[in-house]
Structure formats: C-alpha cells, structure tokens
Amino acid sequence: MPTPADDAPPIEPIEPIEPIEPIDTGDLRALFSRCGWFNALAPEHQALVVAQSHAEHRDAGDWVARRQAPSEYWIGVHRGLVKLAIYNASGRGCTFSGVPSGGWFGEGSVIKRELRKYDVIAIQRSLVLFVPTTTFHALLDSSLPFTGFVIRQLNNRMGEFIASIQNSRLLDVNARVAQSLAQLFNPDLYPDTGATLAISQEELGMLVGVSRQRINQALQHLERLGVLGVAYNQITVVDLPRLTAFGMEQI
Template structure:
C-alpha cells in the first residue's frame, strides 16, 4: 500500500479484524489517527506505558531489545500492513520491547481506551487478540531456543526463510526478499556478529544457496536452507 493507503482497507486486510463487516471497519478506522515517523525515531520504548496499538501504513520498522552490555537484537521487522502494540491492549502493561523506525513512514494509531470500548461489542476480535498474544509468546520461546541451542548456520537459515515467507516475492531463480537488509541487521536478527554473517553469506553465495541481487537477498535453494534450519 502507498502513503495514501486506505485505513479501512489496511485494517480489513489484517487477520485480527478479518471478521468485521464493512461498517464496523469504518467505525474502527474512524477511531484512529495518523502519525508520521522519521528514520531512527523510537515509537515504543521498552518499559514505557503501553497505551496504543499501531498499524503500519508505510515504511519499515524494527522491534528490538538491548542487553545490559548494550548489544541490540532485532526481534522482528515490520512493514506495510503489520500491526504492533496489540498485546498492551490486553493488560495495559509496559512495553516489552523497543520499536524503532528504519525508514520514514506513516502509522495508524489506535488508543487503548477507544479500542477497549470497541472490543466490548466484538468478542471475535478479543479472542483473536488472545491468539496473537499466544503466538507472540511461542515466537519468543522459539527465538530463545534458537539462541541457546542452534549454530549460526541454522539460526541464519531460519531467519532468511521467515523473511522469505513474510517479505518475499516469487522470482525466476527463487524467492526475493523485498526488504533491503544490512549485514548488521541480519546479525542482530540471528544473534551473531556482522562479520560472521558476512562469512556465512559468502559461503552460501559460492554454493548457490543465497545471493545478493541489487541490494536484495535472493533465496536460491530453499531445500538446503530448510535442511540447515532444522539442524541443532
């Protein structure tokens, strides 16, 4: 979707609101306001009050956490159509991670009080919010398991396959990841250093598994990546 993306269309495309009728989507969109963001702007800060939910109209953001030593890890990448902050709608607890804009963009913002009032008449949406929370917990558990027990080749293969599913498009030679990712970002996604990611990508390039085409990663051999992702 473009900068002038229709909020009703965007909300309706989300699995969270898929059961809502057109009039209900219009009602929900009317509760929201737009917010422009700049590169490196922090939208959510870990530990801060969680009083809003967001939908990405345009741009790219990263969900991060930082260790006590100052090392940043990327938990997720967000782009047009993605929602974040929905878990705070359930418990009102402080944010569990940082969300930072990677590029300029625009967000759709829903205040917690408005959403709670809306949800009172929408039990199916409330149930889907609970499912979203469960998926988030499972994803966090899987990430911790990866960092503790899997080698870099497995972790990086898993992250690339996830990026291919979430941000990939069909290509004559495989799957092209539409996001432009630096090796530093790939390192933060896979819990490794930029240098280690660089060496691994070079090996995979020579082996015909992954290559870089015009600044975008191209997944050439999905079967090999899946085999590597399954190794522990």
C-alpha cells in the first residue's frame, strides 16, 4: 500500500446512503465511549461530540465518503473495515490504506477544510462514526487532550503512508502482504484490532492489490514460519514483531 486496486466501484455520482437503522443518543455515547480520545475529553466536550455527531451502517461495497467532495466529517470505524482509495475515469485505482475497527482518518483534510483526497469504501459491513468538521475544530480550539491526540494521529498516519509507498515499490509480494497486515495491527492507529482480525483473503487482496490466490500463498508462507495463524475469514498474529520486520531486509 498504496497498491493497484483490482476492482473499482462505479465512479458515477450516487446519492448518499441512509442509515440502515437509527442510532439514538444513548447508543451513540456508548459507541464513542470505546474511543480513547473521547474518554480523555472533559464532560462538556463529550456532550458536544454526542450532540453533534452521528453513526451510520455501511454494507460491503458501499461508499462512506467521496473523493473531491467537501470534508464535512472526521470519520471513525466503530466496527468493520474500510479502504481509502482513488480511481480514475477508466476504473483503474490505487488503494492507500485499510482502516479496521477503532481507526479514525481524514483529520488532515478536515483541518485544512479542503476537498477529500480519496474515496472511502466499506470492504466489510461497517458501523461508521461521523464527527462534523465544525465540532472537530471546536475541540481542536478548546481541548488540550484532543489536540494532543490529533498531533499523535497525524504523526502516526504520516509514518504509515511513508512506509506504504516504500513497501509498494521495494518489497516482494510476500513482504507486502506481511507489511499490509502489520499496519492493520498498529496499536497506535487501530487500538481495537487485538490479536485476531476478521478479514477474508479476498478482502486482504483488495488492500494489497493482488489476487486472492496470491494472498493465500503468502499467508501460507507466513503461517509456516510461525508468524501468524490463518482460519476461515480471520487472521491471528502470533508474533507481531516478526510480522512487522518481515521482508524489511529487502530495503
């Protein structure tokens, strides 16, 4: 990552997808209470977030946000998996990153109030949190804990993207698969991942930009080395330091 995207979604404009089921304020607070940055806020700032934000369900293949649209929200994944990608008019694409449960993204464009730089598409059925840009800026102006979180988030995200460019250009496929997985287990960006990630080989292929068959070969190789365990639609990391270091001697 960034990697060529195998299958581009339709690029013609579509209407925003409505929430599949309503989420009331009490449930919304419970969703945000899973976020470390939210729990660090003062009570009045927590109340502001809950009052002005909302959550929506997205099915696999649904748009979450569109490239070149105003960055109206800072976006988080409560449950599921989304990818950040761009597509050209012919449908060719490039995937920048996957964002699993617990991840937040888009703060750069929200801070600058600019058009979004990439499309956001659900890879799995996902429950997505939306914090309005105005709320984000209000927190940035008045909450020291939130400002600290955003600075750390930007630093970690920059490191992820630099590594993604490096890996996509210099590593073989086995190493690219390992590094793409290691990014999804980054505890600073994705604290809710745990040791096991619910992801199919086809979904991982969408992130890495290679076929499901080639993903299967790479996962079998990593499993034989004792780095991870593979089961139906899930991957368990046995040795995260080894996974993170795998293939880096190629650079």
